[in-house]
Amino acid sequence: MADCYTELEKAIMVLVENFNKYMTSFGLGKNKISKSSFRKMLQKELNHMLTDTGNRKAADKLIQNLDANHDGRISFDEYWTLIGGITSPIANLIRQQEQQSSS
Amino acid sequence: MADCYTELEKAIMVLVENFNKYMTSFGLGKNKISKSSFRKMLQKELNHMLTDTGNRKAADKLIQNLDANHDGRISFDEYWTLIGGITSPIANLIRQQEQQSSS
Numbered sequence: 006m007a008d009c010y011t012e013l014e015k016a017i018m019v020l021v022e023n024f025n026k027y028m029t030s031f032g033l034g035k036n037k038i039s040k041s042s043f044r045k046m047l048q049k050e051l052n053h054m055l056t057d058t059g060n061r062k063a064a065d066k067l068i069q070n071l072d073a074n075h076d077g078r079i080s081f082d083e084y085w086t087l088i089g090g091i092t093s094p095i096a097n098l099i100r101q102q103e104q105q106s107s108s
Numbered sequence: 109m110a111d112c113y114t115e116l117e118k119a120i121m122v123l124v125e126n127f128n129k130y131m132t133s134f135g136l137g138k139n140k141i142s143k144s145s146f147r148k149m150l151q152k153e154l155n156h157m158l159t160d161t162g163n164r165k166a167a168d169k170l171i172q173n174l175d176a177n178h179d180g181r182i183s184f185d186e187y188w189t190l191i192g193g194i195t196s197p198i199a200n201l202i203r204q205q206e207q208q209s210s211s
Contacts (some may be wrong), residue, residue, distance in 0.1 A: 008156075009156060011152075011154070011155070011156070013122060013123065013124075013126050013153040013154060014120055014154060014156055015154070016118075016119035016122035016123055016126075017118075017119075017154075017191065017195050019115055019117055019119035020195070021121070021156065021195065021199045023115075023119075025199075025202070025203060025206070030207070033135070035180075036203060049114075049116075050114050050117070051114070051116060051120075053113050054117045054120070081196055081200070085192035085195065085196070086189070088120065089185065089188035089192065092123070092124065092188065093185055093188070096184050099124060099128070100128060100139060101129070
């Protein structure tokens with residue numbers, strides 16, 4: 006990606022490339038991530054984030070909810086929503102810490 | 109952030125820090141981004157991404173939908189969803205290009 010891209014754009018592209026790395030490229034479930042690959046992805050790519058915040062249970066619950074509601078394959082939109090669900094409480098925590106340290 | 113964090117974790121933190129940069133820190137709408145700040149953020153931080161893909165109209169529509177459905181302030185979860193909505197068609201495009209170039 007060209008150097009002129011902003012930090013935010015580069016960060017978004019990392020999330021896109023990470024999806025492409027774990028998705029199935031052919032056959033049934035093409036362009037989606039299987040639940041087992043998604044779990045592997047969490048362990049490998051989000052390990053520190055989940056460990057640091059004790060947020061692993063929340064992540065497990067999010068994946069379980071997919072079982073009930075979806076086709077067992079995770080589309081890009083679902084992947085984005087799941088990572089958002091994991092990130093949101095962490096973002097709250099960081100905000101609280103920053104506000105406490107600046108007050 | 110410590111060097112041990114993965115590329116994905118660092119990328120997610122860029123999205124969190126970008127939200128914190130544009131959010132209101134006090135008073136009404138605390139910990140949310142106003143619509144006008146969100147528009148400014150799109151122009152400044154996602155400018156190339158929106159220009160490159162002709163996706164600006166889609167972004168405008170997403171922000172307009174917020175007008176109808178929300179309180180005029182964008183929470184972290186809404187911010188995450190909006191950026192996902194902008195990213196999703198771009199991610200599809202990249203995937204198609206990669207699949208065409210590898211076939």
